[in-house]
Structure formats: structure tokens, C-alpha cells
Amino acid sequence: MIQKYVFGKPIETGAVVQEIPETKSEILVMNQNVMEDKVVLFCKMEEEDIIYGLGEQVRGINKRGFSYISDATDDPIHTEGKHSLYGAHNFLIVNGRKIFGIFVDNPGKVVFDVGETSMETLTITTGKDCVIYIIEGESLKEVVKQFRQLIGRSYIAPKWAFGYQQSRWGYENEKDIREVVSGYQENGIPLEAVYLDIDYMEGYKDFTVDKEKFPKFSEFVEELKEQQIHLVPIIDAGVKVEEGYSIYEEGIANDYFCKDEEGENFTAAVWPGKVHFPDVLNAKAREWFGGKYRYLMEQGIDGFWNDMNEPAIFYSEKNLKKVIEEISAMKDKNLDIHSFFYLKDLVCSLSNSSKDYASFYHNMNGRKICHKDVHNLYGFYMTKAAAKAFEKIDPEKRVLLFSRSSYIGMHRYGGIWTGDNHAWWQQLLMSIQQMPSLNMCGILYTGSDIGGFGGDTTKDLLLRWLEFGIFTPLMRNHSAAGTRKQEVYQFGDTTDFRNIIRIRYALIPYLYSEFMKAALEDEMYFRPLAFDYPEDKQAKRVEDQLMVGESIMIAPVYTQNAVGRYVYLPEEMLMVCMTSPEEKRFEVLEKGHHYISVSLNEVVFFVKKNHVLLLAALNEKVKTTADLEQASYEWIGYVPEKAEYLFYQDDGISKKYLSKKNWKVCKFTKEDFSNGYLKKEN
Ligand code: MIG
Numbered sequence: 001m002i003q004k005y006v007f008g009k010p011i012e013t014g015a016v017v018q019e020i021p022e023t024k025s026e027i028l029v030m031n032q033n034v035m036e037d038k039v040v041l042f043c044k045m046e047e048e049d050i051i052y053g054l055g056e057q058v059r060g061i062n063k064r065g066f067s068y069i070s071d072a073t074d075d076p077i078h079t080e081g082k083h084s085l086y087g088a089h090n091f092l093i094v095n096g097r098k099i100f101g102i103f104v105d106n107p108g109k110v111v112f113d114v115g116e117t118s119m120e121t122l123t124i125t126t127g128k129d130c131v132i133y134i135i136e137g138e139s140l141k142e143v144v145k146q147f148r149q150l151i152g153r154s155y156i157a158p159k160w161a162f163g164y165q166q167s168r169w170g171y172e173n174e175k176d177i178r179e180v181v182s183g184y185q186e187n188g189i190p191l192e193a194v195y196l197d198i199d200y201m202e203g204y205k206d207f208t209v210d211k212e213k214f215p216k217f218s219e220f221v222e223e224l225k226e227q228q229i230h231l232v233p234i235i236d237a238g239v240k241v242e243e244g245y246s247i248y249e250e251g252i253a254n255d256y257f258c259k260d261e262e263g264e265n266f267t268a269a270v271w272p273g274k275v276h277f278p279d280v281l282n283a284k285a286r287e288w289f290g291g292k293y294r295y296l297m298e299q300g301i302d303g304f305w306n307d308m309n310e311p312a313i314f315y316s317e318k319n320l321k322k323v324i325e326e327i328s329a330m331k332d333k334n335l336d337i338h339s340f341f342y343l344k345d346l347v348c349s350l351s352n353s354s355k356d357y358a359s360f361y362h363n364m365n366g367r368k369i370c371h372k373d374v375h376n377l378y379g380f381y382m383t384k385a386a387a388k389a390f391e392k393i394d395p396e397k398r399v400l401l402f403s404r405s406s407y408i409g410m411h412r413y414g415g416i417w418t419g420d421n422h423a424w425w426q427q428l429l430m431s432i433q434q435m436p437s438l439n440m441c442g443i444l445y446t447g448s449d450i451g452g453f454g455g456d457t458t459k460d461l462l463l464r465w466l467e468f469g470i471f472t473p474l475m476r477n478h479s480a481a482g483t484r485k486q487e488v489y490q491f492g493d494t495t496d497f498r499n500i501i502r503i504r505y506a507l508i509p510y511l512y513s514e515f516m517k518a519a520l521e522d523e524m525y526f527r528p529l530a531f532d533y534p535e536d537k538q539a540k541r542v543e544d545q546l547m548v549g550e551s552i553m554i555a556p557v558y559t560q561n562a563v564g565r566y567v568y569l570p571e572e573m574l575m576v577c578m579t580s581p582e583e584k585r586f587e588v589l590e591k592g593h594h595y596i597s598v599s600l601n602e603v604v605f606f607v608k609k610n611h612v613l614l615l616a617a618l619n620e621k622v623k624t625t626a627d628l629e630q631a632s633y634e635w636i637g638y639v640p641e642k643a644e645y646l647f648y649q650d651d652g653i654s655k656k657y658l659s660k661k662n663w664k665v666c667k668f669t670k671e672d673f674s675n676g677y678l679k680k681e682n
Contacts (some may be wrong), residue, residue, distance in 0.1 A: 001136045002146055007039050008129035011369065013107050013377060014384075015409035017152035020133070039130060041102070043122040049096035050540060051114050051122065052140070052528065055089025055441045056406075056418060058082050060543045061433050061528050063092065067113040072376050072405045074312035074352055076420035076454055078427060086310060086419045087406040088376035089441040093143055094122070095530065095540075098136070101143045103150075106130035107377040107407060127373070140531045141523070144440050148522035152412045154444045155387075156519050157473065158398040159652025160230060161303065161445070162508055163192025163625045164501050166487055167232075167478035172199045173213035174220055181229060183487055187494040189501055190623050193303065193400075194224070195478065196233040204272035205240045207247060207292045209299075221300035228624035232303040232400060233296060237311040237382055238275030241267065247292060251276060256285035258360045258371065260318075266360035267317040270308055277311055280381035281362040281374060289382070290389030297393055303400030304386060305417070309379035310405045315350040316359070323350060379405025380413075387413035396654050402474065408441050415445030417474060423452025423483070428465050428558040429544060435472065436531075436546060439524040444515060447474030456484035459491040460560070460600055463500065467603050468556040470504035471548050473515050473525070496601035499580035503603050505622055506581035509633065510613040513648040514549025520657060525549060533570040542568050551611035551645070557598050564597035573606040574638035574677060581618045586677045588638070607677075612637035612645050612668055617680070625652065633681040635668070643668045 003023040033040040045051070051063045058080050059066055066080075070088035078085060090104040092112065104110050106126045113123040126132075133150065137143035148154075166180055177194050184191035202208040209217045221231055239247050239257070251257050252265065257276035260266040265276045279285040293304065315323075323346050330343060358372040371378075383403040390399045401414035410416075418434055421427040431448035438446050450469040451457040457479065466488075469475050479486040488497035518525040527547040529539035545555040545567065555567040569591050577585040579602050589596075589606075598604050607613065616622070616631035637643055647664040650657065672679050 002150060003134045005132045005134070007034060007132070010105065010129045010131050011107060011364070011374060013105055013407065013409060014380070015103075015105050015407065016133075016150055017412075018150045020150070034128065037128050039126050039128055039132070041124040041132070043094060045094070045115060045120050045122055046096055049094060050530065051092055051094055053089070053092030053101070053437055053440050054112060055091070055438050055443065056085050056087040056416070056434055057089070057437070058085065058430060059433070061436060062543065063112075063114045065115055065119070067111060067116040069112075070110040070376055072310040072379060074308065074310050078419070078421055078430060086379070086404045087416060089406070089408055089438070089443075091147060091408060091441050093140060093440065095140060099140060099143055100137070101133075101135035101147050103133040103135070103147060103408070104130060105133065105408075107374045108372060109375070139534060144524060145522050147440070148442055151408055151442050153522065154411050154442045154519045155401070155414050156398060156516070156657065157400055157415065157445045158302070159512060159650075160192050160228070160625050161400045162473060162475070162512055162515070164190055164504060165193040165195065165232070165474075165476040166191060167195030167197065167476055168486065169197040169479070170199065170481040171195070171197060174215075177224075177231070180487060181224065181227070183489045187489050187498060188620070189488060189494065189498045190505055191229060192624050193230040193232050195305070195476070196231055198234055198236065198271055200233060203240065203242075204236070205242070205245055205247070206235055207295045209296075218299035225300060228626050230303050230400070231301060232305060233301060234305050234307050235293070235386070236271060236307050237309040237378070238268065238270040238272070238277055240272035241274040241276060242272075248276070250288065251278060251285075254284070254288065255363075256282070256288055258362060260360050268311075268313040268356065269315050269317070269320075270312060274317065277360070277378075278382075279362050280385050281364050281369070281377060283365070286381060286385040287388070290385035290387075293386050293389050294393055297390075297399075302397070306379065306383050306386065306401070306403040306414070309382045309403060310352070310375075311378050313352055313356055316353070316356040318359070319350060319353060319356060323347065376407045379403050380407040380410035383410050383414045398653055398655060402445060406443065411442035411444070415474060416443055417446065417476065417478075418448040420453045420480070421449055423455040423457035423461060423479075425461060425558060425560050427452055428461070428468065428556070432468060432544060432546065432556055432558065435526040436524060436528050439518070439526050444518055444525055445473045447472035447476060449478040450475065451477050451479060451486045453478055453480050454483065457486050462486065462488065462491070463496060463600050464557050466497065466500045468554070468558070470500060470507060470603065471511065471554055473511070475504060499601065500603060502581050502618055502622075503578055505625070505628065506615045506618050508625060508628055509616050509647070509649070510549065510551070513646070516648045516650075516657065517549070517646065529553070529568075529570055536570045538568055539570040548605075549613075551608055551613045553606040553608070555596070555604065555606070563599065564595060567594050567596050567606075568592070569594060569606065572609055574636075575604065575606055576636060576677075578603045581615065584636070584678070607636060607638045609638055610641055610643045612639065612643045612666070614645070614647060614666075635672075635679040635681065636677055637668055637673045637679060638677060639668050639670050639673050641670060
């Protein structure tokens with residue numbers, strides 16, 4: 001049951017797709033307090049209650065013990081003291097005596113104090129114009145399903161985007177890309193996409209390609225396509241201010257950019273120096289900006305990542321002027337402890353400043369709206385702009401699209417990646433914990449920068465990260481300019497990397513089936529254990545294991561130098577240990593706590609009782625997802641009685657998801673596995 005409470009005059013965010021009648025009663029499940037400019041909700045939490053949700057935020061799966069602020073921020077240091085990252089995912093679930101979800105539909109700042117100030121109290125503070133949905137259900141799964149139906153079906157990526165992808169900030173030109181491709185090919189490692197970061201553009205101008213770096217861009221795109229490798233360019237939010245640059249000129253001529261207080265185009269600076277921000281909250285401007293993706297699509301591009309769309313601001317023209325004046329006044333002065341730190345802070349305060357966000361405006365259907373009140377929508381609407389354009393350009397085709405900033409609702413148009421993490425072991429754990437929380441919010445096509453974006457990775461960290469990353473729909477190795485090279489062939493012998501990435505390919509038939517079920521049935525692909533074992537008090541507390549699809553549980557190793565880890569089994573399960581798609585070891589483990597050894601080159605997962613999963617039986621010819629079509633299958637099963645599996649298969653590129661022929665019911669009895677745990681498909 002969903003109840004909808006409207007406060008003040010909320011801005012239509014587009015998060016919700018279902019019409020729900022407004023509930024008029026004053027009493028929410030929670031206590032509320034409507035003040036002049038804000039609404040505050042309170043909820044008492046019992047000691048054993050668990051709070052799930054909040055999407056991308058830092059810390060554990062259980063969000064208790066900290067406060068989180070929805071305020072999209074370009075912050076590349078994701079340590080546990082951070083209150084905001086790139087996304088605003090205002091949904092959480094209280095798992096207490098009652099199970100209910102809360103969605104706060106407000107695109108400005110929202111604060112979730114989940115027992116930080118007082119351990120027993122959940123306090124949500126939001127601007128006074130908002131809609132609050134309370135979703136009650138019998139179970140965690142049911143609450144999520146209702147919420148997901150409320151916000152609409154998740155974006156479905158093309159199947160090739162489930163292959164292994166390589167990125168790095170610093171690939172400059174054709175030669176660099178060729179080097180990556182041959183690095184993988186020479187080592188016999190599958191590769192499905194290579195990313196173009198900002199350097200492919202001419203002077204960081206959106207929708208341009210530097211002709212010196214890529215003299216024959218469309219031919220190059222074509223040449224890679226013949227090898228089933230996709231080039232995926234980045235698009236940044238800011239449009240360079242430069243006379244003669246057509247996007248700039250058109251934006252100016254049609255008033256498509258955000259305005260400042262005085263009605264002038266708001267000038268900030270990002271990569272290209274001065275930029276204007278396309279007013280993606282304005283329907284016309286959005287359609288115009290989205291249409292620009294066509295330029296790259298016509299050259300064969302079929303995937304994009306939208307970056308810097310919080311939107312990130314290095315500095316604004318006005319603010320910079322003020323700061324430089326202040327600094328000039330300090331010239332030749334003897335700076336003491338106070339004035340020196342003031343100077344330092346002054347310079348740092350230039351970036352992503354809330355003052356700047358409060359100083360520019362959108363034109364939403366003729367209404368002038370201050371950016372700060374809709375700040376969290378920018379990435380969503382930039383991504384919607386692109387997705388809507390794709391629907392026009394090629395209505396029947398799936399295009400890869402994901403964004404850095406997001407708001408609930410954007411999940412219908414694209415996925416996200418979790419931004420600029422670090423090559424730290426802790427960030428591998430964080431990435432594991434972010435996945436189910438994102439799935440609750442409808443964001444299914446997602447993953448983190450494997451190996452870590454900032455900082456120098458190490459071979460062991462990259463191996464462990466890949467051993468988790470083979471389960472994330474977006475499996476992309478990405479790193480920052482200036483860090484140690486991170487392609488898997490940069491670490492000496494590639495055998496272990498090749499085997500792990502090949503295991504991903506063997507798992508794709510299962511992972512893709514499960515992804516499609518989650519998307520089409522409004523369910524979660526990654527789940528905390530409590531969602532499947534609600535009666536099990538110990539399962540409820542597990543923070544570092546996940547259910548993946550209907551058949552398996554994973555327990556990744558995420559600590560340095562570990563040779564294994566403790567695992568909790570909520571029921572008897574079959575442990576599968578793989579060092580390559582061909583080398584598997586099985587062992588049935590009983591319910592309870594176990595220590596398992598997991599060597600550095602090993603992938604381990606657990607199959608539920610009376611469940612199966614299918615694997616592609618790879619041969620050396622499988623280099624991409626397209627080659628999987630020719631593979632035969634084998635089943636891993638732990639079937640003391642019987643099992644049934646719905647296998648989903650489609651062309652991977654069209655939108656005919658619902659066709660009956662995509663589904664195959666596969667039934668098994670214990671006789672099918674009379675020789676053990678493996679059954680080859682004839
Ligand atoms: O401020 O385009 O999160 O993936 O490599 C850095 C350069 C800008 C941030 C993205 C990252 C990308 C980088 N970008």
C-alpha cells in the first residue's frame with residue numbers, strides 16, 4: 001500500500017510514473033513537523049531495526065549510525081565521513097516491527113539523520129515543498145517492488161554492455177586505443193568496449209572530435225566494431241564559451257543556457273575554461289541538447305557516459321573575480337595563521353560552491369526556478385535528454401548510457417557508475433555495499449571503477465576487485481590520469497586476469513537472465529541476505545555478502561593479503577570455486593559460519609539448494625558477448641529434489657524484451673545431477 005502526502009507546492013520532478021491519490025490524513029506512519037521552510041519527519045527506531053536504502057551513499061548496507069545528505073556533489077574522496085556523493089537517492093526502508101519504505105520527492109537538499117544525533121531516532125529534513133510516499137508491505141521485497149512500480153521500469157542496457165570494458169582518463173588518440181585493443185587481443189582476454197575520456201574532444205568541446213587525434217573517426221569506430229569493440233565517448237555537462245562553436249552559438253541564440261540573477265547566461269568554468277550549462281530542465285533546451293548526440297551516433301557510436309553533471313563547477317566567473325580581488329588585497333601582507341588559512345580556504349571554496357548553485361536559474365515551463373531548489377535533478381535531466389533523443393534517432397535500438405549524477409527516476413533512462421573511487425581496499429567493500437542500495441532505487445545497470453579510479457592500484461587489489469566485478473552489470477576497469485597503468489596486461493603474467501574475465505563471460509547467460517528478470521519484474525538483482533532470509537537474525541546482520549539473482553550468493557574477499565574469509569550461510573548451499581571456466585571445485589557446506597580459503601586467482605560463489613545456474617561452455621573463440629551465441633551450455637545445480645529455472649535470451653539489442661520466445665523454462669530433477677553438480681547441455 002502506498003500513501004502519498006503532499007506538502008506545499010512541490011516541483012514536478014518526474015521521479016514517479018504512477019498516479020497515486022493523495023492521502024489527506026495529517027498523520028503519517030511517522031511523526032512530522034511542518035515548519036516555515038521545511039518538513040521534518042521523525043521515526044523511533046528499536047535497537048534491532050535496520051534501515052536500508054539511500055542508493056550511492058557511503059558506509060554499510062544498514063545505514064544506521066550516520067547522517068546522509070542528498071546534495072549531488074563532485075567529491076572524489078569517498079571516505080566514510082562524507083555525507084554526499086554524486087547521486088540523490090531519497091528512498092529508504094525501515095525494517096522493524098513494521099516494514100515500510102519512505103521516498104522523499106524533493107530535488108533540493110534533503111538530510112537523513114539515521115540515528116546519528118540520537119541513536120534511536122531517524123530524522124528526515126526536507127524543503128517544505130515536497131511529496132512524501134510511504135510504502136507499506138509484508139516483506140522487504142514487496143516494499144521494493146511497490147516502490148519500483150511507482151517509479152517505473154529500469155533502463156536496460158544492450159547485451160554487449162555486459163561484456164568486459166576498459167577505460168582510462170588519458171587515452172588520447174587512435175594509437176592509444178589501438179594499444180589497448182591489442183593489449184587485450186594479444187593476451188587472449190575478451191574486451192567489449194574502450195572508453196573515450198575528455199581528451200578525444202577538441203578543446204573539451206562537447207560533440208566534437210579532435211581531428212588530429214582521430215583523423216578518420218567514423219572509419220575507426222567501424223574498424224573496431226568489426227572486432228565487436230565499442231567506443232564509448234564521455235559527454236560533459238558544460239558547453240564551452242567560444243564564438244564560432246556551433247553548440248555555443250545555438251544555445252545563445254535560443255536562450256538554452258541557465259541564466260544568472262540578472263538574466264545573463266551563467267558562466268562557470270570546467271575543463272574547457274568558461275562554460276554555460278544547457279538548461280536541461282527546460283523541455284526545448286533539453287530536446288536541443290539531446291539531439292546533439294546524433295553527431296556521434298551518425299559516426300557509429302552506440303554508447304555514452306555523461307559526466308560532471310552535478311553539475312560540477314571549478315569556479316564561477318563572478319566568484320573568481322571576488323576571490324582574486326581579495327587575494328590581491330593580501331599582496332605583500334604578513335599572513336598569520338588566520339589570514340593564511342583564510343586564503344587557502346578562499347581558493348578551495350571556489351569549486352562546487354553552494355553560493356554558485358544559488359546564483360543561477362532554470363526556465364521550467366516558463367517558471368524561473370533557482371538551481372539550488374532543483375540541484376539534484378541536473379544529471380537526471382541531462383541523461384533523459386540523451387535517452388529521449390536516442391528514442392527518436394533509433395527507436396528500436398538499445399544504446400548504452402550511464403551518468404555520474406542521478407536522482408530517482410533517472411533509472412528509467414540510464415545507469416550510473418559510482419564515480420571517482422580510489423584504489424583502496426576499503427572502496428572495494430564500499431562498492432559491494434552500494435550495489436543492493438542502488439538496486440532498491442531502480443538503478444540496476446551499475447558498477448564501480450574496477451581497480452579504483454584515483455591512486456595506484458596493485459595487482460592483488462585489481463584481481464580481488466575483478467572477482468567481485470564479474471557480478472556487476474557494468475564491468476569496467478577505469479583509472480585517473482597520472483595513476484599507475486591499470487589495464488590487466490600491465491601486471492606481468494596475465495593468466496589469472498584472463499581466467500577471471502573469462503569466468504565473467506561464462507556467467508553472462510545467468511547474469512543477463514537475472515538482470516532482465518530484475519528489470520522486467522521490478523526486482524533487485526543484488527540483494528542483502530535479509531531480503532531472502534527475513535526470519536534469520538544472523539543473515540540480517542551480514543554486510544559483506546550479497547544474493548545475486550535467484551540462485552546464488554557471493555562473498556567477495558575485500559581485504560589486503562587475505563587468503564580467505566568468514567562466510568555466513570543462511571542455509572545449506574553448494575560452494576563453487578573456479579579458477580577458470582573449465583576448472584571448478586564443488587563442496588556442500590551446511591548452514592552456519594565457515595572459514596573458506598579463497599586464493600588470489602579464485603572466484604567463489606554459493607548455489608542455493610534446489611537451484612541451478614547455467615554457464616556458457618566457452619571455447620577459445622569466445623571474445624565477445626556475441627560469440628556466446630555459439631557456445632553450448634552447462635548447468636551447475638544443487639538439486640537434492642528438483643529445480644526450475646527461467647532462462648532469458650534475446651537479441652541483446654532490440655527492445656522486444658517482452659516477447660514470449662525470450663523465455664525458456666528449464667526443469668531439473670535430482671537424476672539430472674546424478675553425477676555430481678554439473679550437467680552438460682546436449
Ligand atoms: O574531474 O573526465 O568521474 O571518470 O575520468 C574529473 C575525467 C573529470 C570525472 C569522472 C572520471 C573521468 C574524469 N572526470
